[in-house]
Amino acid sequence: MLKLLYIATNLNTSGGVARVLSVKQNYLINVYGYNIHIINTHGDTSKLFFHFHDSITIHHLERKERKLLNLVDYKTKLNKKIDAINPDIIINCDNGLKGSLLPFLLKKSTIPLVYENHNSKNARAASIVDNIKLKLSFFLFNMGASRYSQIIVYRLPKRRRKTKNFKVIPNPIGFETNNINISLENNIVIAVGRFSYQKGYDTLIKIWSLVSKRQPGWVLKIYGAGDYKDLLELTQKLNIESTVQFLSPVKNIRDVYLSGSMLLNTSRYEPFGLAVTEAMACGVPVVAFENTQGPKSYIEDKQNGYLIKKDDLEGYANTIHMLMENKNEMQRISRAAKESMETYNLAKIMKVWHEMFQSLKIPN
Numbered sequence: 001m002l003k004l005l006y007i008a009t010n011l012n013t014s015g016g017v018a019r020v021l022s023v024k025q026n027y028l029i030n031v032y033g034y035n036i037h038i039i040n041t042h043g044d045t046s047k048l049f050f051h052f053h054d055s056i057t058i059h060h061l062e063r064k065e066r067k068l069l070n071l072v073d074y075k076t077k078l079n080k081k082i083d084a085i086n087p088d089i090i091i092n093c094d095n096g097l098k099g100s101l102l103p104f105l106l107k108k109s110t111i112p113l114v115y116e117n118h119n120s121k122n123a124r125a126a127s128i129v130d131n132i133k134l135k136l137s138f139f140l141f142n143m144g145a146s147r148y149s150q151i152i153v154y155r156l157p158k159r160r161r162k163t164k165n166f167k168v169i170p171n172p173i174g175f176e177t178n179n180i181n182i183s184l185e186n187n188i189v190i191a192v193g194r195f196s197y198q199k200g201y202d203t204l205i206k207i208w209s210l211v212s213k214r215q216p217g218w219v220l221k222i223y224g225a226g227d228y229k230d231l232l233e234l235t236q237k238l239n240i241e242s243t244v245q246f247l248s249p250v251k252n253i254r255d256v257y258l259s260g261s262m263l264l265n266t267s268r269y270e271p272f273g274l275a276v277t278e279a280m281a282c283g284v285p286v287v288a289f290e291n292t293q294g295p296k297s298y299i300e301d302k303q304n305g306y307l308i309k310k311d312d313l314e315g316y317a318n319t320i321h322m323l324m325e326n327k328n329e330m331q332r333i334s335r336a337a338k339e340s341m342e343t344y345n346l347a348k349i350m351k352v353w354h355e356m357f358q359s360l361k362i363p364n
Contacts, residue, residue, distance in 0.1 A: 002357055003035040004028070005087035007078075007102065009094045010043040011058070014050075014225050014249035015194055016171075016274040017118045021093060022050040023174035027350045029053045034357075037085050039078070041094060050251065059085075071101070079107040087111060089360055092148075095119040100137040103144035112149040112360040115141075119271055149360050154272045155297055167356065171274050172349035173281045173341060175254050180338075182258050182283040184330050187218045189320070190260035190284075192253065192275035193267070195226035195246075200266040203313065205231060207266065209238040210317035215324050220264075221245045223256060257282040261330065262323060266316075270294040277344055280305065280337035285330055287319050298343075304336040 006025070011018050028034040030053070037057045045058050052058070059081055061074070082090070091114045092102045103113060145151060151166045189208075193199040201222060208220050220243060222228075228246045235241040250256055253275075257263070263279040265288035270276075273294035276286055280298075288295035290307035299305035306323075308316040323330050 001033045001035055002088045002361060003037070003086070004089050004091060004357070005082065005085055006036065006038045006091045006093055007041065007099070008038055009041045009096065009099070011038065011040050011045055011052075012043050012048050013194075016272075017093065018048075019050050019174065019253075020118075020171050020274060022048075022052050023172065023346070024350065024353065025056060026051070026053045027346060028353070029055055031347075031350065032354050037087065039081055039085075041074075041078075041098065049249065071105075074098070075105045078105060082106070082108065082111075088362065089114060089357060091116055093118065095137070097133050097137040097140070100140035100144070103147035109147075110362075112362065113147060114356075114360070115145075115148045115151045117151065117153045117271070150356060152356075154294065169349065169352050169356075170344055171272050171277065172346040173278055173344045174274075174346065175278070177281045177338070177341070180254075180258070180282050182334065184261045184283075184285075184327070184334060186259060186261055187215075188260045189218060189220050189262045189264060190256060190279075191220070191222045191224075191264050191266070192256065192279075193224050195222075195224045195228045195231065198268055198270075199224070200268045201228075201231050202234060204264060204266040205234050205238065205240070205244065207264075207313050207316050207320070208244060209240050210314065211320050211324075212240045212243045214321050216243070218324065219243050219245060221247055221256075221260070223247045223249055223253075225249050253278065254282065257284050260284055262287065262320065264320070265289070265292070265295055267292050277341055281341035281344065283334040283338040285323055285333040285337060287316060287323075289316075298340065300340075304340045305333060 008021060025036050029036060039059045039061055041061050045060055061077055089112045092099055093116045095118050148165055152169050153166060154170055156166055156168050191204060195201060235244045257279045263284045263286045265273060265276050270292035271294055276288060276295050280286055286305040288299060288307060289310055290296050291310040296307055299307055301307040306319050308319060
């Protein structure tokens, strides 16, 4: 069977990229028998949050912290690893500045190269320096795009619709959903994702302060990794700290979804939104902003979820309040959300990946 080499970064996190990689790679081994190696270019892999199949070989590429001046050394070590592994296909999952340079760093241009995109052209960072890095990484990616055999995206940009090497493959739902029954009886609203500028939790807390005044019996539970000190201070300032809980990530995320009656997404940008699709697959009603690419691509407003105009905090709060007061509407949205997620069935999505890998196989 084909030998796949994934080039990734920070596999030890509890984020969506690490989660979806573990789900897909485990499936490729269990169902199709692939031989999989991973080169992790940053972060300790001795303690992984998600389970990666025991037969996956993970290689750690030692390098100095955030030093682009060591690019030559990185290139040498990377190609040495690739020579030793001798893969049939290389999949680049590093969507950062370093990852955007990969097509220019590889010594062997005969190995099919796949780019697995987990970023968004609408991505924004909290600092000027990080925004410059984002723009530079997009620029470098565009320069090297023609060197990829396939570029996997969540949706096809208009200017790329005639580009042959772009292919749409969404993220799959990473757990079984056939026998799920959700009660929607708990006065719990959830949000899932790391504590970062992207997730817009500062906006979420402001929205929740409007909801709490009318619905004091409900609690907001935010599951994420990172520093939430500023967010905690904001809840204290708004006098809602008793109705907001900051919780650590959990491996069995399905139980979290089933414990809630609503999921809120307030991301400033969201290329896909794995937590949103997984929650919907469990029948959890979702409210999100319409300007985020991911949610607006699979949520039909007032049909299987709710999309709120950007910056309309009061409208967002009113929608939450309406659902809390209307159990029939909550149940209707729940059923529609679950049905609409059948497209993201794990077996269906992984069959597309398998067929794509087979099409790239170089004949002996």
